[in-house]
Amino acid sequence: MTTGDSSRRCNNSDRKRKHHMAFSTRRLTWLVLFFTLISLSAAISRAQTPAVKPKPRPHSEPAVALSQHPKLVVLLVVDQMRADYVDKFRGQWSGGLKRLVDEGAWYRAAAYPYAATETCVGHSTISTGSFPSTHGMIANQWWDRSSQTVTTCTGDPAVQNIGYAGTPTKGGDSAVRMLMPSFAEELKFQTGGATRIVTFSLKARAAITMAGHKGAAVTWFENGGWVTSSAYGTMPFIETYAKEHPVAEDYGKTWKLSLPESDYFYDEKAFGAATPPGWTLEFPHALRGSSDSTKPDADFYNQWSTSPYSDDYLTHLAESAIDSLGLGKGGATDFLGVSYSAIDYVGHRYGPRSREIQDILITLDRSLGELFAHLDRKVGRENYVVALSADHGAAPIPEDMARTGVDTGILHLPELKAAIVKALEPFNFPKPANAQDSQFPIASISSGDLYFDPSVYDHIRDTAGAMQAVTAAAMSVPGVAAIYWSEDLQNSAATQDRIRAAVKASFLPNRSGDLYFVPKPYWLIDGSPKESKPSGGTGHGAPYNYDQHVPVLLMGFGIQPGEYFREVTPADIAPTLAALCGVTLAPRDGHILAEALVTKTTAARPRPTSTPAP
Ligand SMILES: [Zn+2]
Numbered sequence: 337m338t339t340g341d342s343s344r345r346c347n348n349s350d351r352k353r354k355h356h357m358a359f360s361t362r363r364l365t366w367l368v369l370f371f372t373l374i375s376l377s378a379a380i381s382r383a384q385t386p387a388v389k390p391k392p393r394p395h396s397e398p399a400v401a402l403s404q405h406p407k408l409v410v411l412l413v414v415d416q417m418r419a420d421y422v423d424k425f426r427g428q429w430s431g432g433l434k435r436l437v438d439e440g441a442w443y444r445a446a447a448y449p450y451a452a453t454e455t456c457v458g459h460s461t462i463s464t465g466s467f468p469s470t471h472g473m474i475a476n477q478w479w480d481r482s483s484q485t486v487t488t489c490t491g492d493p494a495v496q497n498i499g500y501a502g503t504p505t506k507g508g509d510s511a512v513r514m515l516m517p518s519f520a521e522e523l524k525f526q527t528g529g530a531t532r533i534v535t536f537s538l539k540a541r542a543a544i545t546m547a548g549h550k551g552a553a554v555t556w557f558e559n560g561g562w563v564t565s566s567a568y569g570t571m572p573f574i575e576t577y578a579k580e581h582p583v584a585e586d587y588g589k590t591w592k593l594s595l596p597e598s599d600y601f602y603d604e605k606a607f608g609a610a611t612p613p614g615w616t617l618e619f620p621h622a623l624r625g626s627s628d629s630t631k632p633d634a635d636f637y638n639q640w641s642t643s644p645y646s647d648d649y650l651t652h653l654a655e656s657a658i659d660s661l662g663l664g665k666g667g668a669t670d671f672l673g674v675s676y677s678a679i680d681y682v683g684h685r686y687g688p689r690s691r692e693i694q695d696i697l698i699t700l701d702r703s704l705g706e707l708f709a710h711l712d713r714k715v716g717r718e719n720y721v722v723a724l725s726a727d728h729g730a731a732p733i734p735e736d737m738a739r740t741g742v743d744t745g746i747l748h749l750p751e752l753k754a755a756i757v758k759a760l761e762p763f764n765f766p767k768p769a770n771a772q773d774s775q776f777p778i779a780s781i782s783s784g785d786l787y788f789d790p791s792v793y794d795h796i797r798d799t800a801g802a803m804q805a806v807t808a809a810a811m812s813v814p815g816v817a818a819i820y821w822s823e824d825l826q827n828s829a830a831t832q833d834r835i836r837a838a839v840k841a842s843f844l845p846n847r848s849g850d851l852y853f854v855p856k857p858y859w860l861i862d863g864s865p866k867e868s869k870p871s872g873g874t875g876h877g878a879p880y881n882y883d884q885h886v887p888v889l890l891m892g893f894g895i896q897p898g899e900y901f902r903e904v905t906p907a908d909i910a911p912t913l914a915a916l917c918g919v920t921l922a923p924r925d926g927h928i929l930a931e932a933l934v935t936k937t938t939a940a941r942p943r944p945t946s947t948p949a950p
Pocket residue numbers: 415416454455456680727728
């Protein structure tokens with residue numbers, strides 16, 4: 337792998353896209369009793385006619401479940417949405433985000449308790465209700481010891497990606513590396529298979545982890561079009577939608593400020609920002625690709641992904657799924673997951689303190705307002721529950737943060753590598769024939785995980801002073817706050833040290849690196865050499881509040897509105913949805929957000945009256 341792939345500043349997907357992206361009331365009425373009786377009598381009459389081979393049918397629970405459980409669960413993930421965006425910007429919202437805050441249960445102190453605050457990890461945590469040490473999605477990518485290659489979290493050689501409307505694909509993606517079932521999968525399994533699972537995102541690692549392992553409509557954006565894989569199979573309505581609404585139709589559109597210029601909190605040019613190719617630091621941003629292009633090119637698809645137009649497209653795809661499949665009108669609770677990726681792309685480039693971030697939240701608020709209005713009409717306001725969160729936050733741009741005088745900077749991975757290689761030189765560990773010259777004795781650095789050549793790691797552990805030499809060398813590199821050896825993580829007891837506890841919650845033996853390094857607060861990990869010109873922009877992936885603190889909002893069926901400052905985690909979303917749907921999840925990492933649920937007691941509680949006490 338190249339060092340660029342391991343950079344958190346401009347994440348893997350971003351780099352990848354540069355090259356080939358163009359191409360990611362409860363009403364227990366007589367009606368229910370009536371339908372329950374009908375289904376029971378139908379079951380009895382089928383049982384009396386043994387000559388016909390009975391079709392496999394769902395268990396009888398769902399018929400009752402319809403009255404007691406939501407008809408549709410809607411999971412929304414906003415990629416890279418920091419929790420403080422709600423506090424800062426909600427005064428300018430009038431659509432779906434405002435409705436979630438005003439009508440929902442708003443958890444203001446929700447944070448990931450683990451270190452690897454990346455997209456695949458966050459989505460898997462929300463989806464399964466467990467931490468990476470349990471669900472196994474420890475990063476967006478890692479070094480796979482069995483194949484001795486870097487794999488993405490969704491990489492699966494046993495499946496083949498399939499493009500809609502002629503979209504070219506290569507490779508295969510699935511949830512084979514996710515070690516826990518998603519909430520949606522458990523819902524389907526425990527309701528006898530009637531649940532429809534539909535997810536959309538620009539990113540495979542978001543769409544796939546929200547849905548789970550197989551048998552669902554899972555769609556992401558790649559090579560300028562929409563893609564799924566043989567693990568899931570295709571859906572005719574998506575083929576039709578993709579043909580009728582090619583993304584290329586947005587070519588030539590322009591992202592303009594949504595509000596008067598005086599309503600924006602930040603300078604016209606975000607300090608220290610980076611721009612997608614073809615764009616400047618100033619609004620408006622035209623979706624016209626590279627400067628000399630006359631038709632959709634790779635830069636156009638990159639711009640589109642970094643604009644409100646991709647969020648709007650995902651909303652329209654979701655509306656199409658609701659209509660085409662009749663989501664919320666089936667025999668069991670259905671599941672719709674949408675992960676909005678544009679904010680992540682905008683955030684990496686322009687940073688959290690930018691007009692671009694402020695504006696794309698205004699446009700997302702409008703898009704979500706439209707989605708909720710559609711759900712109200714088609715599913716019924718009282719029949720669906722919505723959960724919204726984010727997979728991680730983002731650090732301030734270091735150049736911007738530096739203006740406050742705070743210690744900030746770039747942790748250059750080549751510098752870290754060189755220091756460790758040099759520290760190990762005196763030990764003269766034998767080099768296996770297949771070792772890569774340029775990297776030996778390091779096999780790979782991927783996010784915070786560092787992997788040694790497998791033969792060397794045994795020597796390091798067995799040789800007096802070797803581990804200490806590596807530790808001292810790594811700690812001498814600017815920006816390194818701490819390093820943790822895998823052996824130590826595996827064998828150490830629970831700890832009160834928040835950073836060590838976070839690294840432990842991210843750690844999975846055999847999959848995680850031989851050592852894990854943590855940057856200092858406000859320092860970004862970057863794959864570029866120390867001498868290179870700063871790329872600008874920002875990233876995420878560290879165990880600090882700016883990356884860990886995200887919104888958690890619940891609204892609709894069974895939700896008790898309120899505002900809560902209790903410290904919770906996004907892993908609490910799945911157990912809470914499971915409680916609403918009457919299903920059980922295996923992992924015990926997340927907990928039910930009990931105060932946000934309507935119970936018999938809260939539902940029956942008399943409203944306060946103005947009658948004076950006697
Ligand atoms: Zn993300």
